Each structure stands twice: as structure tokens, then as C-alpha cells.
Amino acid sequence: MAKQTQKQSKEDRDPSKEQRQMAMEQTYQEALQILNSYLRENGMRRTQERAQVLHAAYMQPSYFTAEQLYQVMDKTFHVSQATIYGVLDLFAMLGLVVRHTFGKVMCYEKCLGERHFFYQVCKRCGKVTRLSSVQLQNALGAMHFPRFRPSQISMCAYGLCASCSALLTRSQKAYQKHKREQEALRQAGMLPEKREPYANPTPQTLKKKSTRKNIKQ
Numbered sequence: 001m002a003k004q005t006q007k008q009s010k011e012d013r014d015p016s017k018e019q020r021q022m023a024m025e026q027t028y029q030e031a032l033q034i035l036n037s038y039l040r041e042n043g044m045r046r047t048q049e050r051a052q053v054l055h056a057a058y059m060q061p062s063y064f065t066a067e068q069l070y071q072v073m074d075k076t077f078h079v080s081q082a083t084i085y086g087v088l089d090l091f092a093m094l095g096l097v098v099r100h101t102f103g104k105v106m107c108y109e110k111c112l113g114e115r116h117f118f119y120q121v122c123k124r125c126g127k128v129t130r131l132s133s134v135q136l137q138n139a140l141g142a143m144h145f146p147r148f149r150p151s152q153i154s155m156c157a158y159g160l161c162a163s164c165s166a167l168l169t170r171s172q173k174a175y176q177k178h179k180r181e182q183e184a185l186r187q188a189g190m191l192p193e194k195r196e197p198y199a200n201p202t203p204q205t206l207k208k209k210s211t212r213k214n215i216k217q
Contacts (some may be wrong), residue, residue: 028058031096031112038094052077054096062130063109065098077124099154102128117139117154122161124168129161 031054039046056073070081088108091097098111102121118131140153185191
């Protein structure tokens with residue numbers, strides 16, 4: 001009985017794929033209403049391309065690039081990359097998607113009903129992870145922006161992920177170990193002593209120095 005209760009509580013915390021799909025479809029319908037209202041108020045016609053791009057964007061589980069969205073849509077509904085870029089710009093203006101810049105890559109993400117976005121970006125491998133921080137949300141919600149009303153706030157923390165940090169630590173330890181081994185061999189007389197460049201000038205080195213000086217002049 002206890003195991004069954006534990007299993008049910010786990011299912012409640014982790015919605016099924018069908019439930020997530022239904023939630024995304026519902027959010028898409030709300031976004032579509034906003035888009036259609038804007039088009040109607042501005043005398044613009046409703047096109048299947050805009051609706052399909054919006055649907056594809058709202059079916060993505062996380063952020064995406066315009067190229068990735070093009071590849072996804074090309075399997076079911078062909079639309080040019082230029083159209084996707086233009087439609088995404090319209091969606092960003094309407095607050096239906098938000099733009100992110102991770103390094104040099106422009107990404108988009110559905111944002112209806114969401115105001116705060118927090119990410120950590122690894123500078124070595126480029127891995128991007130979304131964070132959920134109640135403290136940051138509360139802090140940003142309490143912030144005052146003079147003469148400005150933010151619609152969304154996107155923050156990125158740049159550094160090293162756990163894998164890259166561990167790799168860097170191992171590399172540094174290996175380098176320090178190699179230096180210690182080289183120094184021990186040098187002290188045992190098994191390696192020549194380090195010599196500073198041009199420590200004992202010779203006619204050849206003096207000639208090189210003179211040539212470089214003349215080139216600089």
C-alpha cells in the first residue's frame with residue numbers, strides 16, 4: 001500500500017507526456033488568440049504560415065534557434081527560413097516568444113505566462129541549463145525600474161559546468177605533477193638545468209639581437 005501511494009505521488013509530481021502535450025496545446029491556443037487579435041486589429045490577414053510557426057514554437061520543450069525550428073517544421077509543413085525569422089520577430093514584439101543570446105547564438109523560447117528566465121552557460125562546451133530559483137524570482141519581482149515596465153527578464157550566469165570544471169582541475173593537477181617530476185629529475189642531474197634565453201650571450205645571439213633592433217628602427 002505504501003509503495004502504491006509513493007508511486008502515485010511520483011506520478012503527480014511528474015506529469016505524463018499526454019498531460020504535458022495537452023498543457024502545451026492549451027498554451028498555444030491562448031497565444032494564437034493573442035496573435036489573431038493583433039492581426040485583426042491591424043488589418044493583417046491570418047495566414048497558415050504564422051499559425052504553424054507559432055504551433056511549432058509552442059511545442060518545443062525548451063529554447064530553440066530559428067534553424068532548429070526550420071528543421072522541425074520542414075518534416076510536416078514547409079516554410080522558408082526567411083519567413084520563420086520574420087514571424088519570430090513578430091512573436092517577440094507581441095510577447096509570445098522571448099529572445100536569448102547564448103554566446104553568439106540567438107535563441108527563442110515561448111514565454112506566454114512566464115516573466116523570468118534564468119540560465120547557466122558553460123563557456124567551454126556551450127552547455128545551457130535552465131534554472132528555477134524562487135529567490136531570484138522574488139528579488140526581481142520586488143525590483144523597481146525607474147520609468148520602465150519590464151515584460152520579461154532574462155539572466156545568464158557564465159562559467160564552467162561540472163564536467164568541464166572537473167576536466168580543468170584534472171588538467172591543472174597533471175600539469176603541476178609534471179612540473180614536480182621535471183624538477184626532481186633536474187635536481188638529480190638527469191635533466192639539464194633551465195637556462196634563461198640569452199643568459200650567456202654568444203656572437204650568434206648578439207647578432208640576432210642586433211638584427212631585431214635594426215628591424216624595429
